[in-house]
Amino acid sequence: MPDSIVAVVLAGGTGTRLYPASRSDRPKQFLSFGGDQSLLAETVERAGFADEVYVLTRPDLADQVREHAPSAAVLTEPEPKDTGPALAYAAHRVREQVGDCTLVCLPSDHHVEGDFAETMTDAAAVAAETDSLVTVGVEPTRPETGYGYVKPGDERQTDAGRTYYPVEKFTEKPDQGAAMRYRHHGYYWNAGMFAWTPDAFLREAADTELAPLVEAMDDGEPERGFDAVDPVSVDYAVMEATENAALVPATFEWDDLGAWDAIERVLDADEDGNVVLGDALTVDAENTVVATDGHVSVVGVDDLVVASYGDRTLVVPKRQAQRVREVVAELEADDLF
Template sequence: MTDTLVAVVLAGGTGTRLYPASRSDRPKQFLPLGGDRSLLAETVDRAGFADEVYVLTRPDLADQVREHAPSAGVLTEPEPKDTGPALAYAAHRVREQVGDCTLVCLPSDHHIEGEGATDGSGLGTSERASPASSDFAGTMTDAAAVAAETDSLVTVGVEPTRPETGYGYVKPGDERTTDGGRTYHPVETFTEKPDQGAAMRYRHHGYYWNAGMFAWTPDAFLREAADSELAPLLDALDAGDPDRGFAAVDPVSVDYAVMEATDDAALVPATFEWDDLGAWDAVERVLDADDDGNAVLGDAVTIDAENTVVATDGHASVVGVEDLVVASYGDRTLVVPKNQAQRVREVVAELEDEGLF
C-alpha cells in the first residue's frame, strides 16, 4: 500500500431535501443537525486518520469551507456537476499535489454514530488500524488497503437495518482476503433505488446499502473513468484546462458513470452505524424522540402531537398533529407528511424555477 492516505471530503452540494434549513447559500453541510458543530466540521475531524485532508467544493462556498474546516486543504471544482466529475477532478488534482497515494472519498453530510471515530494520530500506513478495527477509521483504512492491494475501486457498504427505498444497493460476491489480511467482497451488481418489495428482498439476500463512501488510488480511478463519459473531462484535465473539461461533460453520479460499469469494484462492509441525513424523516433516526415519538431540533412545543419531526432556528409549536415534518428556518416554513419527505425536492425545483431558492 502507498505511504500516503488522503481523505477527500465532498462539500459542493446543497442538500435540497432539507429545505428550508438548507438553501443555495447555506447548504446542509454547514448546518449543525443534532450537534454543536456543522456536519462538515464533524466530517473533517472524522477524517483525522488520514495523512492529509482536502475538501472539494464549488468556488462560491470556499470561504465558508475554510471557516468550518480550517485544518483542511480546499479544492474548488469549476462548477458542480454531481459526484462523477467531482471525484475525477479530485483524483487528478490530488495526484498532482501529493503524488502516489490512496484516496478515501467521503460525503460531508452524513451522520456516523459515535464520533470517537478518529484517532488523529497521523500514523504511517503500516501502523494504521488493523483489519479487526470496528470503527469508522478502521473501516476506511481497511477500504484504502484493499484498494491499494487489489488495484480496485472500493465502495463501503452498510448493512441495511430496514427496507429503505431511498438508497441504492450493492450485491456482494463471496468474501476474499488480500495478502495483507484485509477482507472484502467483489461487487456483483449495483442497484438503483428500489421499490418496497425489492428493498425487502435485497435486505433478506444480503445486499448492502451503497453509502457513497469510496477508496481507490488516483491511477485506478482515472483508468476506469477514462472508459466512461468522463473521458472528455480527463483529457482536458491532462491539458491543464479544467473549465473546458467541465463544460464538455454532463452532470452524472460516480455510481452511474464509473462504479456500475467497472469490472474492478469491491466492497468493504462498514463496522459503524450510518445515516445519510438525506431528508427530514432521517432526523428522527439520529435524535432522541420524546415519549410520543416526536423528534425536535431547536426550540419547539408539542401538544397532543405524535411521531412528528419539528425543526426550527426560531420557535415552533405544533398541536394535535401526527406523522408530519414541520421545518421553519428564517422566513421559510415547510409542512409535509413524514412519509412524503422526499417530495421536498419538488418544492425546491419550483422555487429554483422562480429564482427563490
C-alpha cells in the same frame, strides 16, 4: 503500494430535501443537526486518520468551507456537475499535489457513529493492494427505498489478510418489495464512500463518459473538460460500469440525513414519539418531527414534518418527506431557493 492516505471530502452540494434549513447559500453540510459542530466540521474531524484532508467544493462556498474546516486544504472545481466529474477532478489534482497515495472519498453531510477510521483505513488498504475501486457498504437495518444497493460476491482476502467482496452489481433505489428482498439476500446500502488510488480511478474513468474530462485534465485544461461532460454521479458513470469494484463492509452506524424523516433516526424522541430540533412546543402531538431556528408550536397533529427556518416554513406528511424536492424545484425555477 502507496503509504499515504488522503481524504477527499465532497462539500459542493446543497441538500435540497432538508429545505428550508438548507438553502442555496447555506447548504446542509454547514448546518448542525443536534451536534455541536456542523456536519462538514464533524466529517473533517472523522477524517483525521488520513495523512492529509482536502475539501472539494464550488468556488462560492470556499470561504464557508475554510471557516468550518480550517485544518483542511480546499479544492474548488470549475463548476458543480455531480460526483462523477468532481471525483475525477479531485483524483487528478491530488495526484498532482501529493503524488502516489490512496484516496478515501467522503460525503460531507452524513451521520456516522462508531469506528469510522478502522473501516476506512481497511478500505484504503484493499484499494491499494488490489488496484480496485472500493465502495464501503452499510448493512441495511430496514427496507429503505431511498438508497442504492450493492450486491456482493464471494468473500475474498488480500495477501495481507484484509477481507473484501467483489461487487456483482449496483442497483438503483428500489421499491418496497425489492428493498425487502435485497435486505434478505445480503445486499448492502451504497453509502457513497469510496477508496481508490488516483491512477486506478482515472484509468477506469477514462473508459466512460468522463473521458473528455480526464483527457482535458491531462492537458492542463480542466475548464474545457468540465464544459465537455454532463452532470453525472460517480455511481452511474464509473462504479456501475467498471468490472474492478470491491466492497468493504462498514463497522459503524450510518445515515445519509437525506430528508427530514431521517432526523428521528438520529435524535431521541419524547414519550409521544415526537422529535424536536430547536425550540418547540408540542401539545397533543404524536410521531412528529419539528425543526426550527426560532420557535414552533404544534397542536393536535401526528406524523408530520414541520420545519421553520428564517422566513420559510415547510409542512409535509412524514411519509412524503422525499417530496420536498418538488418544492425546491419550483422555488429554483422562480429563483427563490
